[in-house]
Amino acid sequence: MKASLQAKMGQSMTLTPQLLQSIRLLQVTSLQLEQELHQILERNPLLEQEADEEEPVSAGDGDDAALEAAAWDELPEPMFLSGGSHAGDPDNDATARIAAGESSDPRQRLLQQLQLRCNARELAMAAWWLDCCDDRGYLEGDPFDLARHGAMQLADELPDADATALLAARQRLLLEGDWPGMAAADPRECLLAQLRTLSASDARALALRIVGEQLETLARHELPALARQLDASPAEVATAVALVLSLQPHPVEQPPEPEPAFIVPDVIAWRGGGGWQVRLNTRSAPRLRLCAHAEQASGHAGMRGLLDEARWLLRSLGIRNETLLKTARVLVTRQRAFLEQGEEAIAPLTLKEVAEEIGVHESTISRITTGKYIQTPRGTLELKRLFAVRLEGAEVSGAAIKAMVRRLIEDEPAHAPLADEVIAAMLARQGIRVARRTVAKYREQLCIAPARMRRRERGPAPMARLG
Incomplete structure (x- = not known):
């Protein structure tokens, strides 16, 4: 075999530890940042904490770091970030250490996963079943x-989605989804679905019998009785029970984390000087600077690395603060009507629109707004709250329409509750054309009962609620 040399051109980028730090600092919360900076202060003697001031934080002299970090924004696909070539091993992705910041809504997380393998019809039926599930x-x-109710509700959108098709879609969600047992009717069905996804074995076969026939006996921890009723040895029963106990007690893989006991706003917005003013909350994290003796210490070989680390950290913090401030200013400017008038005035706004206005990549806006809060006269809000999806065929956001549905129902006559089609007609007269099923979806999300139930249950309260 004849050896030869070939020249190939490729695009690659090596993520240095410093650049990874810059990217990670974009998405940490105020409390996480405060803890991390205190640890760095203890570790690096060339850094010191500035006195608290109520002045806006600027990016300082972070231009060099900004140029290097800007390369991150220009890379649309994680494949380029593998630390090697574009054809590198996707399982060796250097960005795997960076949290993606998923939605806390399990329904949204599961739908994103299903989009990879389901067509639009299957996805719509799966979404309908997920809407019928609790937390x-x-x-x-x-x-x-x-299923019968769903076939009627989806008749306009999916004419061929009868009750049989919907039940088949639930079965796929139950057994073939990423979270086995999702949309189960009860714990028994959930556990059976998880067991059926495991490899065949004697322990699995016995576990299926235990869950299907003797779940009450298992709940009482009566293992000798299980062995007698199933005609199995105590050791076989113990192995099967251990398999059952290793399953998830409910279908949702990771229940939402509890809300923090308190929230420290990252940004503060207020009306003043003839308009809206925005500044960073400098009390949410310590402000750092180089010590007076830092430059003299650079002559020490052991201190040179600490000085480089300190300089990069200050530049990274500058990029983070500048990006956060710019993003908050755009959000406040674009959602001024919402801040002044309320929910019904929230405008459609996407991550991409904000990213284009600031001049960064959409992923940067996603990271800088995840877990960050803004203090406003309307209350302390998560920055993500200021984004809103444009409803198809309308010039307003879905969140604004939901608020309008709530107001119309709150103001409806007690003796004549408004049906969904009546609410849709009232919105159409305001130039907002939405389908009746869209109104029904928003009403259900607001936990408001249908008109016939509100008429029966109407009392002193402004509206009846489900549950």
Whole structure:
């Protein structure tokens, strides 16, 4: 075999530890940043904390770091960030250490996963079943009754989605989804679905019998009784029970984390000087600077690395603060009507629109707004709250329409509750054309009962609620 040399051109980028730090600092919360900076202060003697001031934080002299970090924004696909060539091993992705900042809504996380392998029809039916589930992933009703109701509700959108097709879609969600047992009717069905996804074995076969036939005995921890009723040895029962106990008690893989006991706003917005003013909350994290003797210490070989680390950290903090401030200013400017008038005035706004206005990549805006809060006269809000999806065929956001639906129902006559189609017609007269099923979806998300139930249950309260 004849050896030869070939020249190839390729695009690659090596993520240095410093650049990874810059990217990570974009997405840490105020409390995380404060803890990390205190640890760095203890570790690096060339840094010191500035006195607290109520002045806006600027990026300082972070131009060099900004130029290097800007390369991150220009890379649309994680494949380029593997630390090697474009054809590098995707399993060796250097960005895997960076949290993606997923939605806390399990329904949204699961739908994003299903988009990879489901067509639009299958996805719509799966979304309908997920809407029928509680926070744990269990159905809120009998599957057959829900399927019949769903076939009627989806008749306009999916004419061929009858009750049989919907039940088949639930079965796929139950057994073939990323979270086995999702949309289960009860814990027994959830556990059986998880067991059926495991490899065949004697322990699995016995576990299926235990869950299917003797779940009450298992709940009482009566293992000798299980062995007698199943005609199995105590050791076999113990192995099967251990397999059952290793399963998820409910379909949702990771329940939402509890809300923090308190929130430290990252940004403060207020009206003043003839308009809206925005500044960073400098009390949410310590402000650092180089010590007076830092430059003299650079002559020490052991201190040179600490000085480089300190300089890069200050530049990274400058990039973070400048990006956060610019993003907050755009959000406040674009959502001024919402801040002044309320929910019904929230405008459609996407990550991409903000990114284009600031001149960064969409992923940067996603990271800098995740877990960050802004203090406003309307209350302390998560920055993500200021984004809103434009409803198809309308010039307003879905969040604004939901607020309008709430107001119309709150103001409806007590003796004549408004049906969904009436609300849709009232919105159409305001130039907002939405389907009746869209109104029904928003009403259900607001936990408001249908008109016929509100008429029966109407009392002193402004509106009846489900649950």
